[in-house]
Amino acid sequence: MMIFLLNRLVHSHFITEPTNLLISDSNFLCATLLSEKLHTDFHVTLSQEELTWIAFSLFEQNQPGNDGNHLLTQHADFKALLAKLSNLASLNLEKDETFKQILANQIVYANTTNTLWGDIKPAYAISKTGKAQSPVKIDTLKTKKDAKITNITYKYQPTSFKLIRKDQMIQATAQPAKGRPDSTINVGGKDYTLKTINIHTPAEHQIDNKKMDAELQLVHTSKDNKTVIISVLVKSGAENKAIGDLTSVVANSTNNKEQTLKTTISTLGLIPTNDKHFTYQGSLTTPATTEGVTWFVYETPITMSTKQLDQLKSKLADNNRPTQSLNERVIYSN
Incomplete structure (x- = not known):
């Protein structure tokens, strides 16, 4: 299964140099746990491909030499997944540590309205409720x-x-x-x-x-x-x-x-x-x-x-x- 998922990633046309691409089992475990939580608590099912996107998201963020370009955020399928997850923010998913990590690491500039900043954690609440926000x-x-x-x-x-x-x-x-x-x-x-x-x-x-x-x-x-x-x-x-x-x-x-x-x-x-x-x-x-x-x-x-x-x-x-x-x-x- 791991080889199958990696092959799908490599052939998705957004990874140009998949050399040394290794997604750890812990990344897939985190993604799987989130998927199970979504299914059990909110009756939301993630496809195997969406599960792979999440695993690769965690992999990319945790790379020692990560240059921050986040190719994922430029890919239409990953943007669709972000939108799907974003719509669940009101369902107390912000308490889920894996979900918070994905949001905090990937959605800041991928979400063109930044409307979720106030949902990532309580310290950011003013991003959503403030009446004197910038820029203007x-x-x-x-x-x-x-x-x-x-x-x-x-x-x-x-x-x-x-x-x-x-x-x-x-x-x-x-x-x-x-x-x-x-x-x-x-x-x-x-x-x-x-x-x-x-x-x-x-x-x-x-x-x-x-x-x-x-x-x-x-x-x-x-x-x-x-x-x-x-x-x-x-x-x-x-x-x-x-x-x-x-x-x-x-x-x-x-x-x-x-x-x-x-x-x-x-x-x-x-x-x-x-x-x-x-x-x-x-x-x-x-x-x-x-x-x-x-x-x-x-x-x-x-x-x-x-x-x-x-x-x-x-x-x-x-x-x-x-x-x-x-x-x-x-x-x-x-």
């Missing part, structure tokens, strides 16, 4: 001008970063340098220190329904643990020199392995010269999507070359959260 669509005609609220003062320095990628999520962490102050901003009379840069391809925020190729999110925190994120949209165009070797490091990154960028990032060079921007109250855009975040989104995008954008997409493609309801929030412009 910004209608420039409906924004309210306020020079005071939108004021930002930059004290940026060329900054060194260490980068780590977890599947499709990337985080570049600013490193302190001897004899040089940290990069900071001042908002509302309070100083915030640049901590990380997150990258999403395509962009998460939309201005007047325009979808950009990528988005850089510069995350700052204050001494009292408040968060301000500067969002810089990116479109295809001239090569971006300010970003240094970040895009090539992303393209060559290994999952869960920290790397140091060889060049510093000219952080101030990432900020558009056109100062038009918007601010609103929102949340983080990855689980647990914690609220209480102040966002500043620049209207004018910066550019990256096609090569640079392709380097980002090679590891981070489609890691954007869809836009969320604005509810009663007001977006201010400068």
Whole structure:
């Protein structure tokens, strides 16, 4: 039976190099236990092929050299299985450890609406119930001008970063340098220190329904643990020199392995010269999507070359959260 299932996987046209492909018995055992639970408790039957998909899902996630590309999530049959499992989330399946592992590991960006984030575990509940979630669509005609609220003062320095990628999520962490102050901003009379840069391809925020190729999110925190994120949209165009070797490091990154960028990032060079921007109250855009975040989104995008954008997409493609309801929030412009 194992050889039969492996042959089906190999001939499903999404595995191009099945060399060294070994799915452990424990993966099939977990998948079988989940299948039995579904059948016994919820009268839902999984086909043998669906059982194989689950086993391979667990196998792929647990590989030591897993590069996070998750070919499974691109396959129509696996997407159908995810949809089938997703529809069962309300039946207390979230208490099943195997089901939670499959959801947490595979569905974050495979589910185009991310509606299940709030069902994966209690800590993510605000993703489903929150009224101030990010990202959002910004209608420039409906924004309210306020020079005071939108004021930002930059004290940026060329900054060194260490980068780590977890599947499709990337985080570049600013490193302190001897004899040089940290990069900071001042908002509302309070100083915030640049901590990380997150990258999403395509962009998460939309201005007047325009979808950009990528988005850089510069995350700052204050001494009292408040968060301000500067969002810089990116479109295809001239090569971006300010970003240094970040895009090539992303393209060559290994999952869960920290790397140091060889060049510093000219952080101030990432900020558009056109100062038009918007601010609103929102949340983080990855689980647990914690609220209480102040966002500043620049209207004018910066550019990256096609090569640079392709380097980002090679590891981070489609890691954007869809836009969320604005509810009663007001977006201010400068």
